[in-house]
Amino acid sequence: MATAARILSAIILALVLIFLIMPIAIVIPISFSPSTIFSFPPTGFSLRWYENIRNADGILRALWLSTQIAGLSTAISLLLGTLCAIAIVRGFIPGGRLVATFMTSPLMIPGLVLGIAMLQAAREIGLRDGYAALLLAHVVVTMPFIMRTVLASLALFDFAMVDAARMLGCSYPAALWRVLVPNILPGFVSGALFAFIVSFDNYPVSIFLVDVRTKTLPIQLLNQLEMSPDPTLAAVATIMVVLTILALLVCDRLVGLKRMAAV
Template sequence: MMIPRISFALCWVMLGLVLMFLFTPIVIVVAVSFTESAVFSFPPQGFSLKWYYSIRNADGLLASAWLSAQVAFISTLISLVLGTLCAIAVVRRMVPGGDAIATFMASPLMIPGLVLGIAFLQSARLIGLNDAYATLLIAHIVLTMPFIMRTVLASLSMFDFSMVDAARMLGCSYPRALWRVLVPNILPGVMSGALFAFIASFDNYPISIFLVDVHTKTLPIQLLNQLEMSPDPTVAATSALLIMATIVALIVCDRLVGLKRMTTI
């Protein structure tokens, strides 16, 4: 009886250590964002919100955050349409070699980001695409597509398409049958894929670093530049706001769909 108890206690200890390892950097960043000191220091010295107010005056920080949000939203929206249609085509066997296509679509997640960034840069040069925004958007569509397609594929694998035919027999048009029968069943996969895709695009650095220019910088790149040029707790305050935004997004998804449904697709 002692061995199972020791094993059970050891598992809880290991879980606690892993959680501590994961969350300690986040706690430190949030704590440093409230310091009164002009340099990074932990434990924080005093309590102040001045670094949150300084975000408005930070050079290019708000503009880069808006650019990251815009690129992430547009790329996720486009990937949502294309990835869902592609997943339906693969599941319905509308195209030959569906399994190979599904594996190929996941390849951007397997290739190192630096390799993808260099590949996109060279491809843009070869076709004469010199606009940094357009190149960045195309690259992020390729980056976010696998998240959408894989989660929608997981949802469609448990969906019976005969339900759509039954809805049509009961008088629904084909688009209405898809909207009333198919969409509610794959919504957890769509929502979770969209959430992961948006976060992956917003936080991407290794691909974006090769595609931005002086006037087009995403938030991760701008934060790194600020750390190199004028490091202060403004970076920590920005990071704390991003952590807060992620928590809010998870809460909204929990209210709309349910995190349990999203994690059991």
């Protein structure tokens, strides 16, 4: 009976993995197809759609906007998320673990619900600028990733080392820089990568906050897919998939995905 249950579990796991990977396994070959339409399996091999990205003005503008929003939101989240993680670990605020759980709530709330909430909040405070609203929303989405990775890095750090550095003559900022920063740097970098990718790829929140002049790359890809689809979209999607995989590999190398998930 136990053997049959293990076999059934393995089959179900394999089917789930196939279901998740199948869209990627279809999109990537299409990006190398010479056909002007989405055709699978491809009838040949060509890099024309990757070269065509340079001529797609709408995609390039959206790419630049997504890069700006992702970069700025990641920088802001690095500052706020790191300070929050240090405050929780040091016990500067009561109920630190409860606060940490609350801070991760944007990861548990459906993206569409969060997007509607952010849109309503922007209207209530009179925030009409699409760029500013997008930036604020992306900070809310990305900060939990920074906080979790920094918490993972601080899990085994002894803050007595900072006090020891001060006793040896370092000022408090110098002690933090020479002792604390090297210990949290892996989590800092991996969290930044996670946050950047999450912001760059975000669709369900961004769809409620963009306007005619402010469109992120995922929104632009969806619009172009409806209006004038061609395998250029598959080429852009393939590049995004590769970058995401590289970010995961770097995070696993620096911190470890299992350690991050345990926080």
